[in-house]
Amino acid sequence: MPLTSPSYGGIEAGGTKFVCAVGASPGDLRDETRIDTTTPDETLSRCIDFFLAREVDAVGIASFGPLDPDPPSPTFGYITTTPKPGWANVDFAGTIQRALNVPVGFDTDVNGAALGEYRWGAAQGLDTFLYLTVGTGVGGGGLVNGKLMHGLIHPEMGHIRVPQDRAVDPYQGACPYHGNCLEGLTSGVAIEKRWGVPASELPPEHPAWRLEADYLAHALANFACTLSPQRIILGGGVMDQSHLFPMIRERVANLLNGYIQNAAILDRMDEFIAPPGLGNKSGVLGAIALAERASGER
Numbered sequence: 001m002p003l004t005s006p007s008y009g010g011i012e013a014g015g016t017k018f019v020c021a022v023g024a025s026p027g028d029l030r031d032e033t034r035i036d037t038t039t040p041d042e043t044l045s046r047c048i049d050f051f052l053a054r055e056v057d058a059v060g061i062a063s064f065g066p067l068d069p070d071p072p073s074p075t076f077g078y079i080t081t082t083p084k085p086g087w088a089n090v091d092f093a094g095t096i097q098r099a100l101n102v103p104v105g106f107d108t109d110v111n112g113a114a115l116g117e118y119r120w121g122a123a124q125g126l127d128t129f130l131y132l133t134v135g136t137g138v139g140g141g142g143l144v145n146g147k148l149m150h151g152l153i154h155p156e157m158g159h160i161r162v163p164q165d166r167a168v169d170p171y172q173g174a175c176p177y178h179g180n181c182l183e184g185l186t187s188g189v190a191i192e193k194r195w196g197v198p199a200s201e202l203p204p205e206h207p208a209w210r211l212e213a214d215y216l217a218h219a220l221a222n223f224a225c226t227l228s229p230q231r232i233i234l235g236g237g238v239m240d241q242s243h244l245f246p247m248i249r250e251r252v253a254n255l256l257n258g259y260i261q262n263a264a265i266l267d268r269m270d271e272f273i274a275p276p277g278l279g280n281k282s283g284v285l286g287a288i289a290l291a292e293r294a295s296g297e298r
């Protein structure tokens with residue numbers, strides 16, 4: 001046991017803002033700052049200045065993507081094909097590593113949040129679970145058999161297809177690649193474009209929520225059948241509308257129709273589909289958990 005607690009840097013990198021923090025756990029977050037996402041040069045320089053002014057033993061980056069999380073790959077640590085202007089093919093982890101000269105962990109924002117929930121939040125003690133964010137975008141990550149989900153690249157759960165009845169919902173979808181994929185139908189952007197007001201301004205009785213719950217429930221039922229998760233954690237700005245949870249749980253139970261014979265689904269749906277234990281800190285604490293892992297401490 002070291003005499004002083006370690007000092008990990010975390011970067012939760014989003015399309016509109018970066019959150020940088022130093023700490024070691026939810027009870028030990030010493031410093032935090034927000035940086036607008038502008039150009040890569042400017043944004044990463046500001047992150048580097050923040051960490052240079054504080055001593056850190058390792059840095060974890062939980063980033064928007066798509067990105068390359070595969071250490072042996074020549075483009076490991078890069079943001080790859082993102083449509084975000086200026087950010088495609090940016091060596092994110094390498095730039096941070098060279099400037100700070102400490103170990104750097106790098107993964108998707110949702111895998112980072114999943115790791116944070118595993119370490120300190122709603123997924124403690126589980127080995128197979130999902131973390132899905134429903135916000136400006138939609139994405140999913142998680143652990144399978146105790147390992148963060150990677151493969152060819154990393155999961156893109158926001159871009160699966162769910163049934164859309166155009167007689168009920170004629171909206172063409174907001175995804176620039178697929179139109180009416182899950183993200184295209186359920187993101188905060190999609191809600192605002194479909195109804196003309198931001199999600200936060202739609203009252204709980206608005207038909208938007210029944211539609212939202214129905215699409216998300218189809219996705220969750222598909223994930224439950226595909227990955228057999230022990231829990232599905234739903235975070236992100238849209239899920240701040242907590243009345244969505246009971247609507248989604250009821251619809252998932254209805255879609256699965258008793259087929260998955262396990263008490264987690266049959267009797268404890270309120271735990272099976274749950275909000276993040278770390279609230280809106282999953283992302284930044286997940287980045288700190290990635291740093292902890294990169295440092296070799298865990």
Ligand code: ZN
Pocket residue numbers: 158159175176177178179181182183184
């Ligand atoms: Zn899509």
